[in-house]
Amino acid sequence: MVRPTHAFIDLDAVAANFRAVRALLGGRAAAPEIIAVVKANGYGHGAVQVARALEDAGAPMLACADIEEGVELRRGGVQVPVLVFGALSVSDLDGVFSHRLTPTVSSPFAARALSEAATRRQTRIGCHLKIDTGMNRLGFRHDNLGETLRDVLTDPGLAVDAVYTHFATAEDTEHPLFAEQQRRFEAAVRSVSSLGGSPRTTHAANSAALLRDRATWHDAVRPGLLLYGAPPGALGHELGLRPAMSLRSRIVAVKGMRVGETAGYGGRRPVDRPTTIAVVPAGYADGLDVRLAGRGEVLIRGRRVPIVGSVCMDSITIDVTGLDVSPGDEVILLGYDDGQRIDAGDVAEAIGTVPHEVLCRIGSRIERSYRQEAAVPGDVPDATTARGGTG
Ligand SMILES: *Cc1c(COP(=O)(O)O)cnc(C)c1O
Numbered sequence: 001m002v003r004p005t006h007a008f009i010d011l012d013a014v015a016a017n018f019r020a021v022r023a024l025l026g027g028r029a030a031a032p033e034i035i036a037v038v039k040a041n042g043y044g045h046g047a048v049q050v051a052r053a054l055e056d057a058g059a060p061m062l063a064c065a066d067i068e069e070g071v072e073l074r075r076g077g078v079q080v081p082v083l084v085f086g087a088l089s090v091s092d093l094d095g096v097f098s099h100r101l102t103p104t105v106s107s108p109f110a111a112r113a114l115s116e117a118a119t120r121r122q123t124r125i126g127c128h129l130k131i132d133t134g135m136n137r138l139g140f141r142h143d144n145l146g147e148t149l150r151d152v153l154t155d156p157g158l159a160v161d162a163v164y165t166h167f168a169t170a171e172d173t174e175h176p177l178f179a180e181q182q183r184r185f186e187a188a189v190r191s192v193s194s195l196g197g198s199p200r201t202t203h204a205a206n207s208a209a210l211l212r213d214r215a216t217w218h219d220a221v222r223p224g225l226l227l228y229g230a231p232p233g234a235l236g237h238e239l240g241l242r243p244a245m246s247l248r249s250r251i252v253a254v255k256g257m258r259v260g261e262t263a264g265y266g267g268r269r270p271v272d273r274p275t276t277i278a279v280v281p282a283g284y285a286d287g288l289d290v291r292l293a294g295r296g297e298v299l300i301r302g303r304r305v306p307i308v309g310s311v312c313m314d315s316i317t318i319d320v321t322g323l324d325v326s327p328g329d330e331v332i333l334l335g336y337d338d339g340q341r342i343d344a345g346d347v348a349e350a351i352g353t354v355p356h357e358v359l360c361r362i363g364s365r366i367e368r369s370y371r372q373e374a375a376v377p378g379d380v381p382d383a384t385t386a387r388g389g390t391g
Contacts, residue, residue, distance in 0.1 A: 005249040005282040011372035013242035016058040025100040037224030038150040039065035044362040048076030070101040106130040106138040115157030133184040135168040144185040160199040171206035208232040230344045230355040246335025253279040263309025283314040287361035291351040302338025
């Protein structure tokens, strides 16, 4: 049995997007490496499937949000180094060692806990050091590294392989914080050296930053969004990225509404003409935002059709007045149809959020099918099941 609402994930598109980013970076003598970000279940696309496609495409390192996500990647067969962005709590440190993850050290406390755990195991753990250059989230504050970093950089249990930061305003070309964060990061990297650190790499750029300014590239970049084919805002449209996910459903009912009637909860927006609506079985439990009511659109046979009425838990209603539709007809919530396209960026714009949120909210109730045509050299025999490939 297959529910009518279904996500199709094109792993060839993920690989092609990876290559497009690599081509963009490739102009320099020593091109930066790509740390491919697969947190939040691979932005809703399926972490293991996407991770393995990226690994096959040549990603030298992947990144995820926490240790549990890293463990899932290892259990799914991912071999390349996996960077964990998130804060380390004391209790879950085991996974770092048992699953060969690369933790981020973002506080003196985390450094001590990690070092003690490494020393107990008579080993030295490779880690990346995070500097807070203005985001005020995780990381060592950039302005007192002399006090906080000295012990970390000389700790025999820790091998600080990289230093990184994260931008708060990469999408916003007007905001002065972006340039300020770059200056602070460069100063922080110099401090790390003067305090005895010798990291091999530095990295800073997410998708928006890497598109916006080559000076953010350093030795590696950390795109997430671009790999899924969703350009951040106005940037990146020239890269020819392919959206990796399409979200499709089918009409389950068609009915008429009289003038003055309303659809769904709340009884809002009475119709001012006889209206034909169709019910599509995908709602907020599937990750559709309630703000799409009256703002969002879907595609039916290449026509843009507005979402009317409220977004319910399990369904939406769309205005199909004048269209010849019947139950069973396909509805595209994200994707292409007949020259028309609705992508995560369009949805994000309609409801005032970022494409990341649109993608990673696609619910767990929605089955994902994977398509990967490109022959993968050196593939493992159980690839089909491991990838959940249903063609
Ligand atoms: C999520 C994340 C990224 C990737 O961001 P995109 O905007 O998807 O490219 C990079 N670095 C860190 C630290 C992140 O948390």
